[in-house]
Amino acid sequence: MSVRILIVDDHPLVLEGLKSLLADAEGVRVVGTATNAIDAIAFLKNNEVDIAFLDINLPDISGIDLCKKVKDQFPEVKTLALSTFNERAYVSRMIQNGASGYLIKSSGKEDILEAIAQVQAGGYFMNVQFDQVTPATAPKTVPFLTRREKEVLVLIAEGLTNPQIAEQLFVSVTTVNSHRQNLLIKFEVSNTASLIKLAAGLGLI
Amino acid sequence: MSVRILIVDDHPLVLEGLKSLLADAEGVRVVGTATNAIDAIAFLKNNEVDIAFLDINLPDISGIDLCKKVKDQFPEVKTLALSTFNERAYVSRMIQNGASGYLIKSSGKEDILEAIAQVQAGGYFMNVQFDQVTPATAPKTVPFLTRREKEVLVLIAEGLTNPQIAEQLFVSVTTVNSHRQNLLIKFEVSNTASLIKLAAGLGLI
DNA sequence: CGAAAAATCATGCTTTTATAGGATTGATCT
DNA sequence: AGATCAATCCTATAAAAGCATGATTTTTCG
Numbered sequence: 048m049s050v051r052i053l054i055v056d057d058h059p060l061v062l063e064g065l066k067s068l069l070a071d072a073e074g075v076r077v078v079g080t081a082t083n084a085i086d087a088i089a090f091l092k093n094n095e096v097d098i099a100f101l102d103i104n105l106p107d108i109s110g111i112d113l114c115k116k117v118k119d120q121f122p123e124v125k126t127l128a129l130s131t132f133n134e135r136a137y138v139s140r141m142i143q144n145g146a147s148g149y150l151i152k153s154s155g156k157e158d159i160l161e162a163i164a165q166v167q168a169g170g171y172f173m174n175v176q177f178d179q180v181t182p183a184t185a186p187k188t189v190p191f192l193t194r195r196e197k198e199v200l201v202l203i204a205e206g207l208t209n210p211q212i213a214e215q216l217f218v219s220v221t222t223v224n225s226h227r228q229n230l231l232i233k234f235e236v237s238n239t240a241s242l243i244k245l246a247a248g249l250g251l252i
Numbered sequence: 253m254s255v256r257i258l259i260v261d262d263h264p265l266v267l268e269g270l271k272s273l274l275a276d277a278e279g280v281r282v283v284g285t286a287t288n289a290i291d292a293i294a295f296l297k298n299n300e301v302d303i304a305f306l307d308i309n310l311p312d313i314s315g316i317d318l319c320k321k322v323k324d325q326f327p328e329v330k331t332l333a334l335s336t337f338n339e340r341a342y343v344s345r346m347i348q349n350g351a352s353g354y355l356i357k358s359s360g361k362e363d364i365l366e367a368i369a370q371v372q373a374g375g376y377f378m379n380v381q382f383d384q385v386t387p388a389t390a391p392k393t394v395p396f397l398t399r400r401e402k403e404v405l406v407l408i409a410e411g412l413t414n415p416q417i418a419e420q421l422f423v424s425v426t427t428v429n430s431h432r433q434n435l436l437i438k439f440e441v442s443n444t445a446s447l448i449k450l451a452a453g454l455g456l457i
Numbered sequence: 458c459g460a461a462a463a464a465t466c467a468t469g470c471t472t473t474t475a476t477a478g479g480a481t482t483g484a485t486c487t
Numbered sequence: 488a489g490a491t492c493a494a495t496c497c498t499a500t501a502a503a504a505g506c507a508t509g510a511t512t513t514t515t516c517g
Binding site (some may be wrong): 058060061062063064065066067068098111152154155156203204205206208236237238239240241243244247248252 | 263264265266267268269270271272273295299357359360408409411413441442443444445446447449450452453457
């Protein structure tokens, strides 16, 4: 019996590419595709799937969150993260959320088939090479941010100052400053410039 | 005679996807693919091509620069930018460099064929919708930066302070500050956070 | 319920940025 | 030769951010 695959990606080109690459492969069958998280969950409710390829960047929710949802609701489905980026941080978050592997989109056919085989056999697969790409300033993982911290981060990125953020959130400037300091600590940086660069690189803003 | 197409993208999935989408289309023929700028130029030297699809993000040089090179060396070849992003700034830069169109990778088959038809007929095509996506803080175009400004920008993004940058570049702190202020003016922002966010979004750092 | 985590606020001090308003020296282009 | 622009430097002030230390109050969750 062949491995049943669901592909979730909002880029038709990637969907087509993967389908086409897997079409003539043996023992593999693409049983469905989805371009957003809601459709993906709906599909899983009504169909049996062995491996779900999940894009990291989806229109509705992040692939990281979708991965968690899938593993919660359909623990038997194995998940494989698909990403444009070669980011250590993404990987650990996905694995943390139950993913069985991580494929960068620049992977070739062999890598993809190898990944499927590995994952189906109960193993893990990832074809990232970090050390060239990851700058020294990058944190080991995507730090866990609280709701408030995310809000403050976004407002900082929009160019607001502490007083302006305080006004926006109806809290005092010292509170905003606290969140801000926590962000610096969590990202292991010492100023706003590095913070925003990292956050931007991680798609957080 | 069919339209001869070269696809330049470092993601095999995108290459496959486009090839597969264009395979059964009439009047269109993918005559070559390349995964970097050097191969692309080499291919153009030895082959006749009507339209080149250029990824914005390539391993060696940016698609924006490649576009300029292609138009300089092969003015008869029409170029179509391929991008993940919906960025006003990219578009104007590509058009400035002679591109005939701009396609986001989330485009469907119809859009792609429409783009080819338009471009082949000597027209322009772009399927971006800016206003929802582009934040108010975005500049109209990618500002022109001098050599020194680029250097300073990168060092700011790396988290260095003015005194540290001054030391690194063997100039005074006031000079660094001047460049920094010029960066703020050119990007039309008022603080470092916005500056880095924009620069990151434009792939400048 | 009770512990842990998050969100809130405060004070004080230092460093860095932002803003304003110049000025001088080279290099480049017309 | 004159104009333009980049790069360099300066003074001075106000605003914002960074750093330390600590405390109180909600939420959240087992």
